[in-house]
Amino acid sequence: MTTTLRGPALIDGAVVTAEIAVDGDRIAAVRPMGPTDPATPGSEPVLGTMSAAYVDLHCHGGGGSAFTDLDPDAAAAAARHHHARGSTSLLASLVTMSPADLLRGVEILADLADDGLVDGIHLEGPWLSAARCGAHDPRLLRDPDLHEVDRLLTAARGHVTQVTVAPERERGLELVRHLHHSGVHVAIGHTTATYAQVGQAVAAGADLATHLFNGMDPWHHRTPGAVPALLRAAVHDGVTLELIADGVHLSDDTVRSVVDLVGPSRVALVSDAMAAAGIGDGPYVLGGLSVVVSAGTARLSSRPGEPEGSIAGGTSHVADLVARQVGAGMSLPYAAQLATSTPARLLGLADRGALRAGARADLVVLDPAARVTRVMRAGRWLHGV
Numbered sequence: 001m002t003t004t005l006r007g008p009a010l011i012d013g014a015v016v017t018a019e020i021a022v023d024g025d026r027i028a029a030v031r032p033m034g035p036t037d038p039a040t041p042g043s044e045p046v047l048g049t050m051s052a053a054y055v056d057l058h059c060h061g062g063g064g065s066a067f068t069d070l071d072p073d074a075a076a077a078a079a080r081h082h083h084a085r086g087s088t089s090l091l092a093s094l095v096t097m098s099p100a101d102l103l104r105g106v107e108i109l110a111d112l113a114d115d116g117l118v119d120g121i122h123l124e125g126p127w128l129s130a131a132r133c134g135a136h137d138p139r140l141l142r143d144p145d146l147h148e149v150d151r152l153l154t155a156a157r158g159h160v161t162q163v164t165v166a167p168e169r170e171r172g173l174e175l176v177r178h179l180h181h182s183g184v185h186v187a188i189g190h191t192t193a194t195y196a197q198v199g200q201a202v203a204a205g206a207d208l209a210t211h212l213f214n215g216m217d218p219w220h221h222r223t224p225g226a227v228p229a230l231l232r233a234a235v236h237d238g239v240t241l242e243l244i245a246d247g248v249h250l251s252d253d254t255v256r257s258v259v260d261l262v263g264p265s266r267v268a269l270v271s272d273a274m275a276a277a278g279i280g281d282g283p284y285v286l287g288g289l290s291v292v293v294s295a296g297t298a299r300l301s302s303r304p305g306e307p308e309g310s311i312a313g314g315t316s317h318v319a320d321l322v323a324r325q326v327g328a329g330m331s332l333p334y335a336a337q338l339a340t341s342t343p344a345r346l347l348g349l350a351d352r353g354a355l356r357a358g359a360r361a362d363l364v365v366l367d368p369a370a371r372v373t374r375v376m377r378a379g380r381w382l383h384g385v
Contacts, residue, residue: 001023002021002022002023002028003021003022003023003044003379004019004020004021004022004040004042004043004044005019005020005021005022005043005044005046005050006018006019006020006033006039006040006043006044006045006046007045007046007047007048007049007050008046008048008049008050009030009049009050009051009355010049010050010051010052010332010333010336010355011030011032011354011355011356012354013333013337014333015049015332015333016032016033017032017033017034017035018030018031018032018033018050018355019031019033019039019040019043020050020355020363021040022361022376022379023379024361024379025360025361025378025379025380026358026359026360026361026379027355027356027357027358027359027360027361028357029357030355030356030357046365046374047365047373048365048366048367048373048374049332049365049366050355050363050364050365050366051332051336051340051355051363051364051365051366052336052340052341052344052352052353052354052355052359052362052363052364053086053087053088053089053340053352053362053363053364053375053376053377054086054087054088054089054318054319054322054339054340054364055087055088055089055090055119055268055318055339055340055343055344055347055349055352055353056082056087056089056090056091056270056271056273056317056318056339056343057090057091057122057162057208057242057268057270057343057346057347058091058093058122058124058210058211058242058270058271058272059078059082059087059090059091059092059093059270059271059272059273060078060093060094060095060124060272060273060274060275060286060313061074061078061273061274061275061277062078062081062082062085062271062273062274062275062276062277062278062279062317063077063078063080063081063275063277063278063279064077064275064276064278064279065077065078065081065275066078066274066275066286067092067093067094067105067108067109068094068095068097068105068286068287069275070101070104070105070108071108072108072111072112075092075108075109075112075117076112076117078092078275079092079112079117079118080117081277081278081384082271082273082277082317082318083375083377083382084375084382084383084384085278085317085319085372085375085384086317086318086319086364086372086375087271087317087318087319088352088362088375088376088377088378089119089344089347089349089352089362090118090119091118091119091120091121091122091161091162091347092109092112092113092118092120092121092122093121093122093123093124093272094106094109094121094122094123094124094125095124095125095135095136095137095286095287096124096125096126096128096133096136096137096140096141096287097125097126097137097140097287097288098140099148102123102126102152103151103152103155106121106123106152106155106156106160107155109121109156109159110155110156110157110159113156113159114157114159119161119347119349120159120160120161120162120347121156121159121160121161121162122161122162122163122164123152123160123162123163123164124136124164124189124190124210125140125141125164125190125287126140126141126142127141127142127143127144127163127164127165127166127169127172127175128141128164128165128166128169128189128190128191128215129141129166129168129169129190129191129192129193131192132166132190132191132192132215132216132217133190133215134190134214134215134310134311134312135286135287135289135291135298135300135310135311135312135313136190136287137287137288137289143169143170143171143172144165144169144170144171144172144174144175146171146174146175146178149175149178149179153182153184160184161184161185161347162184162185162186162187162208163175163179163184163185163186163187164187164188164189164190164210165179165186165187165188165189165191165201165206166188166189166190166191166192166193167188167191167193167197167198167200167201167204167206168191168192168193168194168197172201173200173201173204176201176204176205176206177204177205179205180204180205180206181205185207185208185346185347186201186204186205186206186207186208187206187207187208187209187210187242188201188202188206188208188209188210188226188230189209189210189211189215189216190210190215190216191215191216191226192216192217192225192226193225193226193229194223194225194226195224195225195226195228195229198225198226198229198230198233199229199233202229202233202237202239206239207237207238207239207240207346208239208240208241208242208346209226209230209233209234209239209240209241209242210242211242211243211244211249211270211272212227212230212231212241212242212243212258213227213249213250213254214244214249214250214311231258231261231262234262234266234267235261235262235263235266238266239266240266240267240268240342240343240346241258241262241266241267241268242268242269242270243255243258243259243267243268243269243270243338244269244270244271244272244314244321245269245321245324245325245338246271246314246315246316246320246321246324247324248296248297248311248314249272249311249314252324252325252328255325255328256325256328256329256330259330259334259338264334264337264338264342265337265341265342265345266342267338267342268338268339268342268343268346269318269321269322269325269335269338269339269343270318270343271314271316271317271318271320271321272313272314273313273314273315273316273317274286274291274298274312274313274314274315276291276293276298276315277314277315277316277317278317280293280296281293281294281295281296283301284298286298286312286313289301289312291309291312291313292309293315296315296316297311297315298311298312298313298314298315299311299312300312318339319339319364319371319372321339322335322336322338322339322370323366323369323370323371323372325338326369326370327369327370332366332370335370340352340353340354341353341354360378360379361376361377361378361379362376362377362378363375363376364376
């Protein structure tokens with residue numbers, strides 16, 4: 001049965017009036033309409049602007065559940081939570097864990113990927129810098145062991161899509177090459193790497209930056225470090241830059257400056273969401289560490305008199321980031337690209353990220369403030385927005 005949706009739609013970088021025919025789980029046709037073109041009989045008018053649904057490269061959980069819970073039901077609930085809020089495609093991200101827990105987490109998420117609930121696995125840790133570990137347990141950080149890496153890749157059955165690496169660690173560059181040759185996207189993050197070390201990692205196959213600026217040394221004009229090296233690599237070497245554009249991790253001015261410098265085809269908005277996304281303030285656990293969310297900001301717990309804890313992931317959804325950037329003055333086509341075609345292209349999801357014939361019928365309907373009001377995934381309207 002074909003359903004035809006009619007209304008404003010974001011197609012090829014512009015908002016136009018169009019009809020979108022959905023047949024099963026696919027978009028059967030997209031027909032831009034002129035002001036005098038008749039509507040297809042039985043077509044459904046849509047109140048809002050239709051856009052391709054969002055793709056989240058970096059997500060740890062939401063709705064009170066997390067992929068790090070090592071529980072299949074909790075992992076499935078976290079994925080469905082983000083689907084219903086517009087991120088119909090996502091990578092399930094794990095944090096630094098013991099070898100046994102990490103292996104168990106990969107096994108659980110591989111099953112979810114087989115079932116189509118997630119689009120791959122992101123290992124954020126354990127091969128990170130202790131000095132920039134953020135909300136990762138420093139006791140469990142370690143240098144790469146390719147035997148452990150291969151056990152994880154085998155257990156994942158081809159579903160490990162992205163791995164975050166601090167390339168300055170012992171055998172870090174060896175790990176970058178090994179993952180690249182295994183068909184895995186290597187992201188540079190949680191790192192104290194020098195400008196030169198980043199260049200070496202990019203030459204070895206790294207093609208992503210994990211949440212640029214966060215978990216990295218600040219950019220200093222005499223010791224530039226990872227941030228400017230990754231900006232340059234985005235322009236010259238095709239590296240894609242993750243940005244957590246929630247106003248907590250980065251200011252809106254920083255987000256806009258990066259996008260204008262490297263172009264929207266090299267920036268992906270990511271939620272870095274933990275279990276608190278969609279729930280609110282309170283105590284949580286992330287990778288075995290205690291986290292407190294207050295006024296929407298997640299931080300590692302600290303005792304009275306101690307310095308404020310590190311930011312511990314996000315509490316927003318990608319849809320919130322798009323709406324925030326539109327509210328800050330970015331055009332909807334520009335902001336939406338950062339959450340649709342750019343991450344879909346990186347993941348090789350040829351049937352996502354755009355409203356076109358043959359694509360999977362994943363779309364969101366946006367109100368005038370770019371807030372998601374309806375979500376379709378694989379041709380079915382979801383509930384819970």
